[in-house]
Amino acid sequence: MKKAFLTLLASLFLLFAHAQTGDNTIKQRTINVTGTAELEITPDEIYVQVELREYTRKNGEKVDIETIRNQFLNAAKSMGIADTDVVVQGYSGWDGNYWWYKKNKQKNPDMNAGVTYEVKVKSVNDMDKLVDKLDDQATQNFSLSHTSHSNLDSIKKALKVQAIQAAKEKAIYLAAALGDTVGQALTINDPTENGTYPRPVYSANMMMKAADTEAAPMDVDFKKMKIQYNVNVVFELK
Secondary structure: OHHHHHHHHHHHHHHHHHHHHOOOOOOOOEEEEEEEEEEEEOOOEEEEEEEEEOEEOOOOOEEOHHHHHHHHHHHHHHOOOOHHHEEEEEEEOOOOOHHHHHHHOOOOOOOOOEEEEEEEEOOHHHHHHHHHHOOOOOEEEEEEEEEEOOOHHHHHHHHHHHHHHHHHHHHHHHHHOOOOOEEEEEEEOOOEEOOEOOOOOOOOOOOOOOOOOOOOOOOOOOOOEEEEEEEEEEEEEO
8 A cells, every 4th residue: 555655655756857947948039130220420530630730930040849839829719619628738858847857958959749639520511621730841740640430429329229120120021931939039149340440532632732722623532431220139929
């Protein structure tokens, strides 16, 4: 009797275990899709570097860095460029310490000091205007640093949302092809950015004033920035 009871108990245990891990387990049906959203925009924040340096005129007169600095800053101000849009990138001609230079300038009056500014402008037209106001002899270099857009963060956020919406639309029509419907999203990966930020193309007189003033400069604008987001989303199928 005891043996029969133990045998029955073992059988019940096996049936319970089969019910938990056996063929009755329901597998969730899903669809895995990728959504994409992209946009091309013209940059409205253009950062340029201007390197200025002391020089000596043909008559032997020295134009010092303070004069050059003041002329440049006044020129930028006359264009409506805000003080916050002009920053010092560095000094040259000494160890990088401006006050050390001013102190030792008396010992070495022939030292040609230089200063580099980064200036933010809004368009190619503004860049051309800035170039026209530069002192050719004081300007050692004028180059593009990088470009951006004033609403870049908002644009990126909107594109991420559009990419997720595109993923859902794709899932809906793919599921409909099999007679299924799409349920809730199970996983959403953080959208990845695959955009390009090309270096701008600018007119012929952008780096320095053209030697031939009779030749009209080409009307060339900045190449647009392309911003693209891809997102992977897993939806349940019903």
